[in-house]
Amino acid sequence: MGSKMSKSDVNKKQKEMAIFNSGYELFVNKGFNETAISEISKKAGVAKGTFYLYFKDKNDLLDKIILKKSASVIKKANEKAIKEELSDFTEEVIFFTNEIIDYLEENKLLLKIIHKNLSWGLFRKALTNKEHNKEIEEIYNYLITKLEEYGLGTEDVEKTLFIIIELIGSVCYSSIILKEPSPIEEMKPILFKMIKKLLMKQS
Numbered sequence: 594m595g596s597k598m599s600k601s602d603v604n605k606k607q608k609e610m611a612i613f614n615s616g617y618e619l620f621v622n623k624g625f626n627e628t629a630i631s632e633i634s635k636k637a638g639v640a641k642g643t644f645y646l647y648f649k650d651k652n653d654l655l656d657k658i659i660l661k662k663s664a665s666v667i668k669k670a671n672e673k674a675i676k677e678e679l680s681d682f683t684e685e686v687i688f689f690t691n692e693i694i695d696y697l698e699e700n701k702l703l704l705k706i707i708h709k710n711l712s713w714g715l716f717r718k719a720l721t722n723k724e725h726n727k728e729i730e731e732i733y734n735y736l737i738t739k740l741e742e743y744g745l746g747t748e749d750v751e752k753t754l755f756i757i758i759e760l761i762g763s764v765c766y767s768s769i770i771l772k773e774p775s776p777i778e779e780m781k782p783i784l785f786k787m788i789k790k791l792l793m794k795q796s
Contacts, residue, residue: 608637608643608646608647609647611637611638611639612633612637612639612644612647612648613654613657613661614637615633615634615637616628616633616637616654616658617662617706618636619632619633619636620658620706621702621703621705621706622702625655630644630650633654655706658706659706659707662703662706662707663707664729666696666697666703666707667693667732668729669692669696670689670690670692670693670696671689671732671736673688673689673692674686674688674689674692682740682743682792683788683789683793686757686788687785687788690757690761690785691781691785693761693765694761694765694769694777694781697769698777701769701770704766704769704770705770737751737754740753740754743792753791753792756791757788760784760787760788761784764780764784765777768780
C-alpha cells in the first residue's frame with residue numbers, strides 16, 4: 594500500500610540513480626565503448642562491486658538509459674501536442690513529430706545514444722519490460738486509440754504507428770547527425786507530407 598520507503602530503500606535508489614546519471618554523462622561525453630564500469634562507479638561515488646547490484650553489465654545500463662531517455666522525449670512531445678488541442682488528428686501527429694525532431698536537434702549527443710532505439714522496438718521493449726514503463730504504455734494506448742478514432746481498421750493501427758515511429762527515428766539520425774541526404778530542416782516538409790499521406794490513405 595502507500596507505505597513510505599525505508600532509509601535503506603532510499604539509499605539504494607540514490608545509489609542506482611547516481612550510477613545511472615554517471616553512466617549517461619560518460620556515455621554522452623566519452624562514448625559507450627570508451628567508458629569503463631570502474632569510471633562510472635568512481636564518478637557515482639560507489640564501489641565497483643556496487644554497480645553489479647543494480648545493473649548486469651554496461652549494456653544493461655545503456656538499455657535502461659535508452660528506455661528512460663527515449664520515453665522522456667516521447668512523453669514531452671505527446672504532452673505538448675495534447676495541450677495544443679488541435680482539432681485535426683493529422684496535425685496533432687505532425688506537431689508531435691516536430692516536437693521530437695526539435696528536441697533531438699538541440700540534444701544531438703542524446704540522439705547519438707538513442708537513435709537506434711527511437712523506434713517501434715522501444716514501445717515493444719517498454720511494454721514487455723519487467724520494470725514496466727507506465728508513461729510509454731499510456732502514450733502507446735493514447736496513439737492507438739486516436740488512430741482507431743481517426744478511422745483506421747484495427748489490423749492497420751499498429752502497422753501505421755510502426756511506420757510513423759520508424760520514419761521519425763531513422764530520418765532524425767540520418768539528417769541531424771549525418772546531414773544525409775539533406776539537413777533536417779529540408780527533410781521535415783517531406784517527412785510531414787509522407788506522414789499525412791500515410792494517414793489519409795488509411796482513413
